[in-house]
Amino acid sequence: MIRHADGLSIGQVSEATGLSVHAxxxxxxxxxxxxxxxxxxxxxxxYDPADVEWLLLCNRLRDSGMSIATLRRFAELVRSGPGxxxxxxxxLEEHERMVRARIAELEASLAVIHGKVVTYRRHLHDGTAAxxxxxxxx
Amino acid sequence: MIRHADGLSIGQVSEATGLSVHAxxxxxxxxxxxxxxxxxxxxxxxYDPADVEWLLLCNRLRDSGMSIATLRRFAELVRSGPGxxxxxxxxLEEHERMVRARIAELEASLAVIHGKVVTYRRHLHDGTAAxxxxxxxx
DNA sequence: GTAGAAACTAGAGTGCGCTCTAGATCAAGC
DNA sequence: GCTTGATCTAGAGCGCACTCTAGTTTCTAC
Numbered sequence: 594m595i596r597h598a599d600g601l602s603i604g605q606v607s608e609a610t611g612l613s614v615h616a617x618x619x620x621x622x623x624x625x626x627x628x629x630x631x632x633x634x635x636x637x638x639x640y641d642p643a644d645v646e647w648l649l650l651c652n653r654l655r656d657s658g659m660s661i662a663t664l665r666r667f668a669e670l671v672r673s674g675p676g677x678x679x680x681x682x683x684x685l686e687e688h689e690r691m692v693r694a695r696i697a698e699l700e701a702s703l704a705v706i707h708g709k710v711v712t713y714r715r716h717l718h719d720g721t722a723a724x725x726x727x728x729x730x731x
Numbered sequence: 732m733i734r735h736a737d738g739l740s741i742g743q744v745s746e747a748t749g750l751s752v753h754a755x756x757x758x759x760x761x762x763x764x765x766x767x768x769x770x771x772x773x774x775x776x777x778y779d780p781a782d783v784e785w786l787l788l789c790n791r792l793r794d795s796g797m798s799i800a801t802l803r804r805f806a807e808l809v810r811s812g813p814g815x816x817x818x819x820x821x822x823l824e825e826h827e828r829m830v831r832a833r834i835a836e837l838e839a840s841l842a843v844i845h846g847k848v849v850t851y852r853r854h855l856h857d858g859t860a861a862x863x864x865x866x867x868x869x
Numbered sequence: 870g871t872a873g874a875a876a877c878t879a880g881a882g883t884g885c886g887c888t889c890t891a892g893a894t895c896a897a898g899c
Numbered sequence: 900g901c902t903t904g905a906t907c908t909a910g911a912g913c914g915c916a917c918t919c920t921a922g923t924t925t926c927t928a929c
Contacts, residue, residue: 602926604875614876615918623916627864635925637876647864650843657840661916671864678863682851689848692841696834702795703830705788710827713820725816726765726785726809742905752906753888761886773895775906799886 600633601640610648617648623661625651625668657692738771739778748786755786761799763789763806795830 607614621630621638627647630638654664663684670681716725745752759768759776765785768776792802801822808819854863 602875603877613918616916618877619917633925635876637925650847653840653843655916657837657844678851678855682848682855685844685848685851689841689844692837692844696837696841699795699830699834699837702791703827703834705791706795706823706827706830709788710820710823713816713823717816717820740905741907751888754886756907757887771895773906775895793886 599641601642601645603638603640606640606645606648609645610652612648612652620648620651624665625661627668627672654688657688658695659688663688737779739780739783741776741778744778744783744786747783748790750786750790758786758789762803763799765806765810792826795826796833797826801826 601609603614603617606612606617610617612620617638620626626644628644630640630644633639651664654667655661659667667681667684670677670684712725715721739747741752741755744750744755748755750758755776758764764782766782768778768782771777789802792805793799797805805819805822808815808822850863853859
């Protein structure tokens with residue numbers, strides 16, 4: 594078997610990206626790669642470092658809440674080559690807006706939660722019960 | 732039927748909290764309320780404003796990523812009355828840590844995504860292709 | 870050559886958090 | 900009384916994103 598430079602097995606890519614081998618096969622079925630992943634003589638996937646780089650970006654997009662469907666749309670745009678950069682930009686800008694909105698939402702919730710934490714700390718420190726939930730609300 | 736002051740129907744609570752009536756019944760089955768919700772003579776749920784306030788806090792906790800299971804645990808602690816404030820505080824502090832970690836993760840992803848957006852904008856503005864994903868990665 | 874690890878496929882199963890269905894009952898306005 | 904809309908129960912169904920299974924084949928090391 595010809596193992597050309599930089600050829601990576603699915604296990605190595607799993608290791609490098611944190612995605613399970615199951616997830617990598619799933620991503621491939623879902624059309625999330627930028628190219629068809631080539632196979633060795635025996636039928637095993639042979640990835641290259643660019644695939645790993647792409648997967649690391651995918652991880653960022655997924656972790657920040659992009660759906661598989663949207664990620665597939667982005668992959669399709671990149672796969673179909675130059676000429677659609679406006680669409681790619683629009684997709685990324687839209688996602689950026691979503692992430693910023695999500696952060697703002699989390700910060701608003703955090704303020705409420707932290708307020709509760711402070712209230713409980715005060716209660717435990719000096720024995721007042723103001724602001725705590727009673728077992729049977731009035 | 733005696734409609735006592737402040738009695739709210741499930742529809743009104745749905746309106747006030749943004750939770751669907753289905754979700755409100757689901758929450759009840761899941762033990763997320765601080766008390767058994769009383770029923771009218773005809774068997775319909777009668778909520779009061781304290782239930783709505785609790786649900787608004789639940790929304791904050793859920794929106795910030797707390798699972799139903801953890802929320803139930805918190806509800807159980809509050810229901811079981813005074814004496815477990817240390818546990819309630821620990822639960823809230825743990826959740827606060829998780830929210831802060833999530834915000835940090837989102838901000839890290841945001842930096843990457845924004846970097847891509849800037850790259851695409853530059854590309855579209857002056858025609859360079861550096862840093863863009865090619866259709867077939869080298 | 871052989872043992873054991875790793876990879877293959879197609880497809881079923883899982884966990885979460887609702888969401889919806891069906892068929893019945895209840896409430897409010899005319 | 901009648902219609903219309905809200906609510907009731909128990910339980911099935913759904914969308915998402917994997918995750919796992921089963922049975923087979925390939926690869927690596929000795």
